[in-house]
Amino acid sequence: MITQRPRLSLWQNLYLPEILRGMWITIRHMIRFKQVTCEYPEKPHAVPANFRGLHRLIQRPGGKERCVACELCLTACPANCISMVAADPGDPSVEKYPLRYEIDTLRCIYCGFCEEACPCDAIELTPHYEFASHRREDFMYTKDRLLDNNRFVPEGERVSKVQTNETYLRV
Amino acid sequence: MMAWAMEWVPVLIKILVAFFVVLTLTAYLTLAERKFSAYMQDRCGPNRTGPFGLLQPLADGIKFIFKEDVIPTEVHRTYYVLAPALLLVPALLGYIVIPFGDTLIVAGRTIPLQIADVDLGILYIFAIAGLSVYGLFMAGWASNNKYSLLGGLRSSAQMVSYELTLGLSLVGALLVFGTSNLRDIVHLQTGHWDLGPLSIPKWGIFLQPLGFLLFLVSAFAESNRLPFDLPEAENELVGGYHTEYGSMKFAMFFMGEYIGMITMSALATTFFFGGWHVPGLAALNLSHNAAALAGVAAFCLKTGFFLFLFIWVRWTLPRFRYDQLMSLSWKGVFPAAMLNVFLTGFCLYAFHRFM
Ligand code: SF4
Numbered sequence: 001m002i003t004q005r006p007r008l009s010l011w012q013n014l015y016l017p018e019i020l021r022g023m024w025i026t027i028r029h030m031i032r033f034k035q036v037t038c039e040y041p042e043k044p045h046a047v048p049a050n051f052r053g054l055h056r057l058i059q060r061p062g063g064k065e066r067c068v069a070c071e072l073c074l075t076a077c078p079a080n081c082i083s084m085v086a087a088d089p090g091d092p093s094v095e096k097y098p099l100r101y102e103i104d105t106l107r108c109i110y111c112g113f114c115e116e117a118c119p120c121d122a123i124e125l126t127p128h129y130e131f132a133s134h135r136r137e138d139f140m141y142t143k144d145r146l147l148d149n150n151r152f153v154p155e156g157e158r159v160s161k162v163q164t165n166e167t168y169l170r171v
Numbered sequence: 172m173m174a175w176a177m178e179w180v181p182v183l184i185k186i187l188v189a190f191f192v193v194l195t196l197t198a199y200l201t202l203a204e205r206k207f208s209a210y211m212q213d214r215c216g217p218n219r220t221g222p223f224g225l226l227q228p229l230a231d232g233i234k235f236i237f238k239e240d241v242i243p244t245e246v247h248r249t250y251y252v253l254a255p256a257l258l259l260v261p262a263l264l265g266y267i268v269i270p271f272g273d274t275l276i277v278a279g280r281t282i283p284l285q286i287a288d289v290d291l292g293i294l295y296i297f298a299i300a301g302l303s304v305y306g307l308f309m310a311g312w313a314s315n316n317k318y319s320l321l322g323g324l325r326s327s328a329q330m331v332s333y334e335l336t337l338g339l340s341l342v343g344a345l346l347v348f349g350t351s352n353l354r355d356i357v358h359l360q361t362g363h364w365d366l367g368p369l370s371i372p373k374w375g376i377f378l379q380p381l382g383f384l385l386f387l388v389s390a391f392a393e394s395n396r397l398p399f400d401l402p403e404a405e406n407e408l409v410g411g412y413h414t415e416y417g418s419m420k421f422a423m424f425f426m427g428e429y430i431g432m433i434t435m436s437a438l439a440t441t442f443f444f445g446g447w448h449v450p451g452l453a454a455l456n457l458s459h460n461a462a463a464l465a466g467v468a469a470f471c472l473k474t475g476f477f478l479f480l481f482i483w484v485r486w487t488l489p490r491f492r493y494d495q496l497m498s499l500s501w502k503g504v505f506p507a508a509m510l511n512v513f514l515t516g517f518c519l520y521a522f523h524r525f526m
Pocket residue numbers: 073076077078079080081082103107108109110111112113114115
């Protein structure tokens with residue numbers, strides 16, 4: 001490929017004026033200094049409200065999970081990182097519940113499909129993302145831990161505002 | 172015995188102070204480089220060690236010293252170890268002749284603020300600076316690495332070309348001043364020309380503007396700084412001649428480069444910006460010593476400005492291509508320097524003949 005180089009005028013070929021122009025740009029940035037670095041650990045990084053971070057299992061008013069173990073999230077998950085064991089709660093108001101519900105966040109790609117798939121507004125991705133750890137176990141989020149993740153959303157939003165559909169959930 | 176001590180103690184003190192200042196300055200120059208580059212790119216630079224990152228050079232130094240000193244197996248050991256020293260020592264020696272201030276009068280003795288007052292000062296500096304190319308080339312050769320070798324080759328070609336223009340760009344100034352003693356050169360620049368209401372200091376830059384420009388270009392090339400940093404060229408040659416070096420040896424290359432920068436800045440100050448001369452200081456009637464100290468401060472300030480210029484240019488301009496570098500040297504700077512010499516000679520002749 002032949003690269004066509006632009007023809008420079010004599011003024012540009014003198015180097016110096018153009019160099020001075022460039023130097024003016026750099027010094028201008030230095031004088032009108034507007035820092036773009038965000039000094040992360042000290043100043044928390046603000047994420048948008050719909051940021052897809054760590055999951056939580058949304059609570060019912062009693063503090064229990066809304067999940068009815070329908071396994072739709074598990075089916076939708078492209079990373080195959082949700083595993084669950086469903087059981088009968090023995091509670092006439094609830095038909096089925098997850099005995100175990102586990103998300104392997106090391107495999108999760110934070111696509112949010114689980115949240116989209118859920119028919120009961122039972123799972124959600126919170127904006128929380130600072131859960132680094134040195135141990136693998138810390139990334140296996142069990143049901144209890146997922147319920148506990150409700151602490152990452154404001155108090156008033158922990159319980160779902162979606163009207164429950166009697167078909168699925170008899171609260 | 173007493174006379175001997177009187178002779179040598181001030182010299183020793185000057186050497187120690189000069190070395191301390193230069194080495195500290197070198198360390199902090201790396202910080203300044205990182206800070207200013209950050210500000211120019213709207214970043215904030217190193218700020219984790221100490222207030223504003225001021226302890227960063229210290230941390231870097233400790234890191235360099237305690238790093239494992241790896242010598243790759245296939246290198247030529249003698250040259251490999253020798254090269255960094257060959258670069259650093261001449262760089263440090265360059266300082267000896269630079270006058271950083273007028274004289275101090277202590278206990279009735281006059282102490283010139285310069286380590287050695289050599290008549291052929293500028294030739295000495297060029298001779299010493301010329302040695303540094305051996306360090307670079309030796310490093311490139313001994314490393315047994317093609318990138319290092321390329322870096323070494325580039326550096327030797329570049330240094331030889333620009334050494335020439337560096338010397339030639341100062342010939343004009345030497346013609347004007349009529350001496351190669353740096354102290355005398357500064358003395359010749361103290362004073363003012365009165366042009367009507369304007370009073371401009373008798374600095375070299377007003378006599379040799381073209382010479383100054385050419386000197387600046389050559390100085391950038393000579394100290395391997397962007398836009399002429401082809402011997403290192405991180406993105407083409409990994410690190411050029413110092414690719415295979417680690418720990419303190421690498422630090423020595425680094426220091427050599429920065430010290431070279433300081434020498435060039437000091438030279439530019441001495442030749443073109445009146446060294447320690449402060450315009451209008453004579454009118455203040457300060458005591459001799461106070462004036463001398465003010466002069467030292469002025470010298471540091473002027474040198475500092477040039478150091479800033481080095482950094483400023485580095486973070487503005489992209490690197491030259493190799494053929495561009497060579498053609499700039501031989502087809503641009505060299506003829507211009509020649510022209511400058513002839514013009515200066517002609518003007519001097521006319522001046523002495525007809526004035
Ligand atoms: S966010 Fe995506 S990958 Fe992660 S658990 Fe939900 S569906 Fe699976």
